[in-house]
Amino acid sequence: MSFSVVIVAAGGGTRAGPGLAKQWRVVAGKPVLRWSVEALLAAGAREAVIVVSDGGEPLAEEALSGLTGWRTVRGGATRALSVQAGLGAIDGPPDEPVLVHDAARPFVTAAHVAALLATLAGADGAIPALPVADTLKRDGPNGLTTTPREGLWRAQTPQAFRRDRLLAAYGAWSGGEPTDDAQVVEAHGGRVALAPGDPRLMKLTYPEDFDMAEQLAGGTRMTRMGQGFDAHRWCPGEAVWLCGVRIDHDQTLVGHSDADAGLHALTDALLGTIGEGDIGDHFPPTDPKWKGASSDLFLQHAASLVTARGGRIINVDVTLICERPKIKPHRQAMRERLAAILDLPLDRVSVKATTTEGMGFTGRGEGLAAQAVAVVEL
């Protein structure tokens, strides 16, 4: 889909500290503005209009040297006037989608653009937004009060509109200085729809934001993989715990804890991603504290170690190896249980099962084995 871009780079940005305005400063070897322009052109923008303030043209030339498909236009005294100047400078069909973006949000991607354009198809505007997760406080004359956060969203940019729709809304706007473009369309009776926001669409405002951006951009994130294996012996019983699910069965697995081999293998896989030894190092079988323990605890602990290292789990995959009980009827419940323990979406959690065709200790029914792999991003 054809679309154009207006990038507002006219701000003075004094809150980010002394020196150059933030859009011209360098993050991970690149001027802040260049991150957005490169990404939006690579995402298919037909043209990019960069709105600059007085004297910004040579700075833009320097920041964007070697890139084509962009040009500058002089902005106004306010952000709203700058946006309108940018919109007015765009050629092409009047109803073509336009993305209005703040230069101070460097980490826009083609995926963000695709989501916005898809969302715009059924609305007058589309904005990336994140639900408010923190408790909101208002510091008033009578002290702090708590504001309900239900239904509250943090709007980010780029924001997508049909250009003629946005221009008409700005033409009718009389509400003072809007804090984003969607506000103007909303006031004009337009329906603005939410697209998924992204913490990486953060706005660089304060000096410490640049440190965070440097880390985000530095490419220091690393994908790690770990694998785990476990086996337990069968004995007569009433039920067996596998992947956090209790299954009625005429046998049970012998072990110090609940002997959930699926959870044990997965715990070892997670520990393996961060080189943290194995489950026995963290929960010694000699320690009476873990006698009969629910293995959920072991997996939660391994996940918390990954989180403590700044990591996040990408996906996990467990294979249970036994002749009996039949795993398939319980597989979905197992996935749901693992997803709940690890706080992962279901499609990143896999549980599989196989027999060994009567061969080996699992085939002879002496025991059950489990294998697992986990992938994390650190």
Ligand code: MG
């Ligand atoms: Mg075990």
